[in-house]
Amino acid sequence: MNRRFVRMFKPRFAALVLTGAKKQTVRPIPKRVPLVGDVLDARQWSGRPYNSPQVKLGEFIIRRVAMFEIHLGGLMLDGAWLSPESEETFARADGFTGIRDMLEWFRTNHGERTFVGICIFWQ
16 A cells, blocks of 8 residues: 655745646655655645645655755765756756755755755656
């Protein structure tokens, strides 16, 4: 039986999930790591977080889960450094305008330190 993982998306990213333009998400390492074949239940808040109903964006089958890190030297996916071109492609696929936008968002939301998490890819 496939497990279900609810993941909330900020409005900036929710529209991209809804249209199918965003098919991956980077998250801190959770207590229960999703596996290939599990279901990602994508949602967003209709108003103020935790004080408004959740809106379902869709359910998607997880096709890959990879370790992900952001360092001063760049991005790592499953222990391998991404090339500058791959970083741009990865950042755009994750809903950012480019790598600079992604790095700035992570600095603002997760601090200046190295970020270690996972990237969930879905169909």
